[in-house]
Amino acid sequence: TKKSSKSGGHQLPPGPTPLPVVGNLFELGDKPHRSLARLAKLYSPVMTLRLGQVTTVFVSSPEMAGEILQKNDAVLSSRWIPEAVRVLAHSEASMVWLPPCQQWRNLRRICKTQLFTTQRLDSYQSLRSQKVQELMQYISDSTSKGLLVHVGRVAFSTTLNLISRTVFSVDLVDLYAESSQEFKQVVEGITEEAGRANLSDYFPLLAKLDLQGIRRRSTKYFKRLHDIFDEHIDRRLHRERDGTTARNDFLDELLEHQVQGDGTKFDRQALKSLFSDIFVAGSDTSSRTVEWAMAELLRNPRTMAKVREEIARVIGFARAVEEADIGSLPYLQATVKETLRLHPTVPLLLPRLAEATVELHGYEIPEGTRVLINVWAIGRDSSAWTEPEEFLPERFLNREVDFRGRDMELIPFGAGRRICPGLPLAYRMVHLMLASMLQRFEWRLPEGVEPRDLDMEEKFGLTLIMASPLKAMAIPAECC
Numbered sequence: 001t002k003k004s005s006k007s008g009g010h011q012l013p014p015g016p017t018p019l020p021v022v023g024n025l026f027e028l029g030d031k032p033h034r035s036l037a038r039l040a041k042l043y044s045p046v047m048t049l050r051l052g053q054v055t056t057v058f059v060s061s062p063e064m065a066g067e068i069l070q071k072n073d074a075v076l077s078s079r080w081i082p083e084a085v086r087v088l089a090h091s092e093a094s095m096v097w098l099p100p101c102q103q104w105r106n107l108r109r110i111c112k113t114q115l116f117t118t119q120r121l122d123s124y125q126s127l128r129s130q131k132v133q134e135l136m137q138y139i140s141d142s143t144s145k146g147l148l149v150h151v152g153r154v155a156f157s158t159t160l161n162l163i164s165r166t167v168f169s170v171d172l173v174d175l176y177a178e179s180s181q182e183f184k185q186v187v188e189g190i191t192e193e194a195g196r197a198n199l200s201d202y203f204p205l206l207a208k209l210d211l212q213g214i215r216r217r218s219t220k221y222f223k224r225l226h227d228i229f230d231e232h233i234d235r236r237l238h239r240e241r242d243g244t245t246a247r248n249d250f251l252d253e254l255l256e257h258q259v260q261g262d263g264t265k266f267d268r269q270a271l272k273s274l275f276s277d278i279f280v281a282g283s284d285t286s287s288r289t290v291e292w293a294m295a296e297l298l299r300n301p302r303t304m305a306k307v308r309e310e311i312a313r314v315i316g317f318a319r320a321v322e323e324a325d326i327g328s329l330p331y332l333q334a335t336v337k338e339t340l341r342l343h344p345t346v347p348l349l350l351p352r353l354a355e356a357t358v359e360l361h362g363y364e365i366p367e368g369t370r371v372l373i374n375v376w377a378i379g380r381d382s383s384a385w386t387e388p389e390e391f392l393p394e395r396f397l398n399r400e401v402d403f404r405g406r407d408m409e410l411i412p413f414g415a416g417r418r419i420c421p422g423l424p425l426a427y428r429m430v431h432l433m434l435a436s437m438l439q440r441f442e443w444r445l446p447e448g449v450e451p452r453d454l455d456m457e458e459k460f461g462l463t464l465i466m467a468s469p470l471k472a473m474a475i476p477a478e479c480c
């Protein structure tokens with residue numbers, strides 16, 4: 001039965017009938033993006049679920065996403081904050097979780113003007129390409145030892161260094177060292193805890209008890225990140241006092257920066273929260289995108305051949321791929337778009353909170369409602385995409401559709417004022433890593449695995465990951 005929920009006299013969007021106490025919690029299952037897409041077909045692309053005590057509106061069509069992210073962005077750009085990030089005062093200083101206040105605007109502004117500008121990104125280009133070349137060497141070494149490449153793992157370590165070279169102009173991890181796995185576990189731990197169904201979120205009276213231990217584990221992970229960043233900051237301050245370095249990178253900028261207007265300076269807490277945000281939000285997302293893209297290419301050998309043919313034709317084998325080449329590789333770009341359509345790494349975007357009551361297609365979303373946008377469902381919406389379940393990069397070759405927040409059928413980075421600020425860096429990193437791996441190596445699935453048998457099962461969390469991490473064989477291409 002279709003049921004429109006009533007709340008304080010407002011007509012909420014329809015949704016399944018809630019059970020007493022738990023509401024619709026059991027409807028989510030272990031792959032909420034899929035269960036919610038199914039329910040949206042039964043009820044409506046804007047749908048209400050009662051999750052314990054939290055009324056949540058889910059949006060699953062491009063049109064409704066536009067209502068939220070374009071038309072009503074001003075009142076819907078606050079965050080609904082999970083308990084998992086209310087630790088070590090993180091959510092009070094974090095760009096990801098702050099409401100759209102002055103402090104949040106300052107953080108966005110400094111990232112936009114000092115970190116993600118074309119000029120700044122260009123100036124660190126060679127530091128990044130060096131890291132990608134080291135990745136090529138690492139893959140070469142693995143193949144000469146007859147080992148399979150753990151695509152997600154190596155892409156993750158490389159991404160961490162690509163980000164840390166852009167922010168600190170130094171490396172954070174060593175691709176060859178086991179210790180680099182610790183940082184990965186910490187970052188993955190944070191996204192896993194923040195993405196878990198947490199009773200403390202749905203029954204606020206229980207929050208203190210932390211029944212699932214989520215807050216405890218999350219505190220431990222954030223503490224470890226803060227310690228690592230403290231070390232970097234201290235080392236820099238020490239060297240600068242000695243006069244042994246003047247890097248003029250983002251860290252220097254932040255250490256000197258006086259925020260205009262209200263006169264506040266970025267204190268230690270603000271810096272540690274900012275770096276936690278940048279590394280957590282940037283590394284898992286970007287490296288998982290590379291892993292999903294490789295998995296799709298291995299499953300679709302004809303598409304793989306086409307991307308490699310484009311790279312061979314446009315760049316050849318005599319020199320390495322550079323970020324400046326991305327614009328001349330339309331099929332590669334289409335492949336990345338198609339990957340993000342089918343496998344958006346943040347499947348429900350980040351939760352929003354209605355700061356005032358909003359009217360939406362005759363329904364009312366009352367103040368205080370949690371709003372989530374199912375980009376996974378939007379990417380597979382059959383009214384927006386033909387053959388939505390097929391991996392067909394060609395669909396983008398004659399279409400202007402892009403993921404920069406204008407076209408609501410493709411919003412893996414969100415849209416509106418909370419759109420992912422790291423998009424310009426993610427764009428460069430994902431294309432560069434993927435193109436380099438495809439230029440230098442031919443890729444095959446492990447012996448005995450047929451393309452159609454590749455396990456594409458997902459594991460749901462704040463990020464959507466491959467349930468069985470991708471392992472593949474790399475064979476040096478004709479260049480080397």
Ligand code: HEM
Pocket residue numbers: 095096097108163277278279281282283285286289344345346349350351412413414415417418419420421422423425426430
């Ligand atoms: C393929 C890679 C990436 C994907 C798919 C992605 C996706 C997203 C999404 C969906 C959001 C939430 C948007 C919303 O609520 O509407 C977001 C926010 C954010 N992303 Fe990314 N992201 C990626 C890479 C990066 C990188 C490389 C960085 C930084 C180096 C970054 C930093 C952030 C931050 C700080 C926010 C929070 C912004 C705010 O709430 O104001 N992301 N990202």
